[in-house]
Amino acid sequence: MKDNFPAWYQKEREEAIKHLKEAKVAKYGVDIPLERYIGQSPSLRKRKKIENLKELKKSVQVRLESVGERVDERYRSASHLQEDDSTVYLKGVEGLLPEGVVIMDTDEAIKRFSWLRDYYFKIMPKRLNKYSTFVNAYSKGGIFVWVKEGVKVNLPLQACFYLKSSNYVQTPHSFIIAEPYSQIHLLSGCTTDKECRNSAHIAVTEIYVKEGAEVTWTMIHNWGEGYHIRPNVGIKVERKGRYISNYLLTSEVESIQAYPTAVLEEDARAVFNTMLFCKGRSKIDIGSAIYFKGKNSKGEIRTRALVLDSAQCFMRGNLQGTSRCSGHLECKGLILSKSAQASAYPHLSASEEAELTHEASIGKIRAEELNYLMSRGFSKEEATSLLVRGFINLDIPALPSVVENYIKKVIEMSAKGSI
Numbered sequence: 001m002k003d004n005f006p007a008w009y010q011k012e013r014e015e016a017i018k019h020l021k022e023a024k025v026a027k028y029g030v031d032i033p034l035e036r037y038i039g040q041s042p043s044l045r046k047r048k049k050i051e052n053l054k055e056l057k058k059s060v061q062v063r064l065e066s067v068g069e070r071v072d073e074r075y076r077s078a079s080h081l082q083e084d085d086s087t088v089y090l091k092g093v094e095g096l097l098p099e100g101v102v103i104m105d106t107d108e109a110i111k112r113f114s115w116l117r118d119y120y121f122k123i124m125p126k127r128l129n130k131y132s133t134f135v136n137a138y139s140k141g142g143i144f145v146w147v148k149e150g151v152k153v154n155l156p157l158q159a160c161f162y163l164k165s166s167n168y169v170q171t172p173h174s175f176i177i178a179e180p181y182s183q184i185h186l187l188s189g190c191t192t193d194k195e196c197r198n199s200a201h202i203a204v205t206e207i208y209v210k211e212g213a214e215v216t217w218t219m220i221h222n223w224g225e226g227y228h229i230r231p232n233v234g235i236k237v238e239r240k241g242r243y244i245s246n247y248l249l250t251s252e253v254e255s256i257q258a259y260p261t262a263v264l265e266e267d268a269r270a271v272f273n274t275m276l277f278c279k280g281r282s283k284i285d286i287g288s289a290i291y292f293k294g295k296n297s298k299g300e301i302r303t304r305a306l307v308l309d310s311a312q313c314f315m316r317g318n319l320q321g322t323s324r325c326s327g328h329l330e331c332k333g334l335i336l337s338k339s340a341q342a343s344a345y346p347h348l349s350a351s352e353e354a355e356l357t358h359e360a361s362i363g364k365i366r367a368e369e370l371n372y373l374m375s376r377g378f379s380k381e382e383a384t385s386l387l388v389r390g391f392i393n394l395d396i397p398a399l400p401s402v403v404e405n406y407i408k409k410v411i412e413m414s415a416k417g418s419i
Contacts, residue, residue, distance in 0.1 A: 008117055009110055016137035023130035029257025029285040032228045034134055037169035047086035059194055067189025067220040068403045069160050078103055080159040085140035100151035106142035106173050123206050124234035131230040135171050135204040142172035149179040156187040166197040174205040178213035185216040192224055200228040209241040218246040223253040233260035237268040245272045252280035259287045266294030274303040278311035287316025292325035299327040304392050310339040318347045321354030329358040334391050385412055
């Protein structure tokens, strides 16, 4: 067996490589040529492991902090850092990570746990599009989180995927498995080295929320011009389980296409909160889907986008109910420049017992709102800032203070640019 991987896994990769040439183009988003990246991942040398995040260069520490990672690891139960295709740091914080939580590099988990085969590409279709097939063929690393039955993790586990090499693709395959009545909050950040150029992040994450369990996943992304991002996420929420997703994009990016999809069983709940700062020449196509398969399941999709400069933003949402359920979809875009473009595509499909609603709006700051605040003594810049801040706020829990401060700066800059 190559690299000590089990035979079933080697066969999976061989089959995926065969299918890659005929893999489907993704339904949404800008198509990116994967040929430029094939063969890159295996050729890179392994990164040196570190014993403490403070060993990182100061410039790297700053980048990690920009996506909510705490280098001092305070108020965190565990920390993970993957540079390109290598996990260079993975450690639980002594006394804060309870027994019954297993965190590993995904490649190591596949070698260790034979039962992981029963979860591998079971909620995320391996042939969904060429990006999922690419990860099936060339994945390297990722984080494996297994929370055993009844275990509750009080502090967030932080994970970071860091792009260091130019003209390179990062291909992690991650798993979050929350056993019955367990609870965990994963705070993941994705960012790049200041010297890195023209790379891509193509990932698959499979999340299993079992009966009565609760998983919160907060994602903070700070990329840059020239990067293509394709995260593929599948979520299964069993009876009385709860899944909360908070996604925040703070930077310009060449393109992003994401469409996380949750399947809910009886009395299960899923919430997707998405906050987008669409800047520069970014081409952003982001949506979420919830399939209500069980009775009394509930779901919400809420998206807010500030669209500036010449950015293009497509917001999508899909609620499909086949039994007694309730769901709400909300897509709102605020355009702050003449060259910016935004589109919203809400979709509802329901049986007789389902109650699904939606609200979609795209527009600019209204003159009457601005004039009202100015009549109360605010300057035009202050009034614009207040309106933008009120629009973008989604009350994301446990948002690190450094990220909150960064959002405030982005809002102030956005307000100035729109006047």
